[in-house]
Amino acid sequence: MADQINVARQAKESKKLKNQLKTDFIGFGFIAPWLIGFLGFIIGPMLASLYFSFTNYDLLTAPTWIGLENYINMFTNDDRFWKAIRVTFIFVFGSVPLKLAFALFVAMLFNNKRRGVGLYRTLYYVPSILGGSVAIAVVWKQLFGRDGAINEILSVFGIPSISWVTSPDFALSTLIILVVWQFGSPMLIFLAGLKAIPNELYEAASVDGANPFLQFIKITLPMLSPVIFFNLVMQTIQGFMAFTQSFLITEGGPMDNTLFYAVYLYEKAFAHFDMGYASALAWILLLICAVFTAFIFRTAKSWVYYESEGGN
Template sequence: METAVSTTLSKRSRTKQKRWDSPIAGYLFISPWIIGFLTLTLYPMIQSLYYSFTDFSLLEAPNWVGVRNYEKILTSDDKFIQSIKVTFMYVITSVPLRMVAALFIAMLLAKNVKGMSAYRTAIYFPSLIGGSIAVSILWRNIFGKEGYINHILGYFGIGSTAWVNNPDTALGTLVLLVVWQFGSAMVIFLAGLKQIPADLYEASSVDGAGKVRQFFNITLPMLSPTIYFNLVMGIISSFQMFTPAMIITQGGPMASTYVYALYLYERGFGQLQMGYASGLAWIMLLLIAASTSVIFITSKYWVFYESEGSRRR
């Protein structure tokens, strides 16, 4: 009797196991993501692509105009050209500076010092609030004419200026803000540094290699996949920068901080030209894709993977 019962229970457990091992169970578990992707990502993208070929003002039904929006953007839109220049200047300055700051701090925090966890938490904290409107307002006050920076410079007899209102320095204040938000990249660099074998440094020390040589010959090559990841993510996020430019400078002065996302927002929600704004959005997507593609293509020359034993080909 006991044998029959145990056999029945075993069959039931195998049946349940087969149910959970079936493809249907897998799709059931990922169904929330699938539903979210289809309704909140894919459908809006398809709809935006359709609107980019229409004259759509949000108040009236869209009117099909073909590629007229794209023709106007690429041939006769001076603000588009200005926003592209400002955005590329922002990307090529903010991304490298942010990565250098993140790597430098990560190397300091990689040391085994008492209380290091508290330091890591304190340094990472600004990244949690860095993209908020409150921080942007604070940043505007810090670099304003009566801000803290000018108060400090005043003690040294240096003339004060409204940094956010000066065309020569306004974009620099936005770059400093994103560099200050290096926490996420720092954490990723810190994880990468922990994966570098200590034996490599010990062997190089025996051969007489100093700290500088170890950094360029061991740390950077072994950390290249992490640099690669942070570089791609930094480029993508920098192209989409919006809140600081909107809150701190409103695109001024003299359009010196008029980034692409701000122009897109003004066209879509300020002037209610949603069809035109959709075209701008798809051009932004192509610009990001082109920029990251360059990184992907060139990565085989400078990204080193330890598992392959050589540079990726």
């Protein structure tokens, strides 16, 4: 009798295992296109670039193993590498806070129900869609050129005309302004976060005598901190990877004052055909993004409020 029970139990478990394997097989079949793309277009190229970073490779001949020579030359003999690092850091630390602050300001304006607010949201989001295009880069270059509309406006106030995009003092600032102008994506995310804040909190604060500024500091910012955290991480990574603005508008000049890290990497890879060195640059960029992302995550515990956790 016991043997029959064991046999029945084993048969039941075997059938259950077969059904589970069938379900897993169907699931893997559905995600197979993504897995193939992930392995073939992300993991594969990453591993290849890691290997190339330790080689001398010019795309035309077989790569030659040179060990850490690319990394040593980068940190000890490459002045343009340090220039690109400095310019990129200035760009990130200048553009990201301004972009997020402006996006939050506009999101708060659009948070109220007003006539035509949907149309305005769409119009303000459009620059984020077109911001990376060649056309916008050309228009921006014309606007800040010596004969552009910006100088035409400033001439009314007696300010002499200059070519903003070719001036060593102002070229990087024009690119920062362009990025801040593309605030549509974080604005929409901020707007979604604002709408998720219960209106009862503001009503209770008003009854207690809190003015709008105190409500913003004590209610809006804490409740919106997870959204700020998300936008900060995404915009910081995008800032370090910025390429189009510098490449199309200033071409890294003047005097490398707008030489973004990604532009320098591109020059090494496709202008000088030094793919091994460019691969090493790419891995340093990945490390920089990882360090800053980890730092933001590490500090998030002290300023990001999650209601489900009852505090920070």
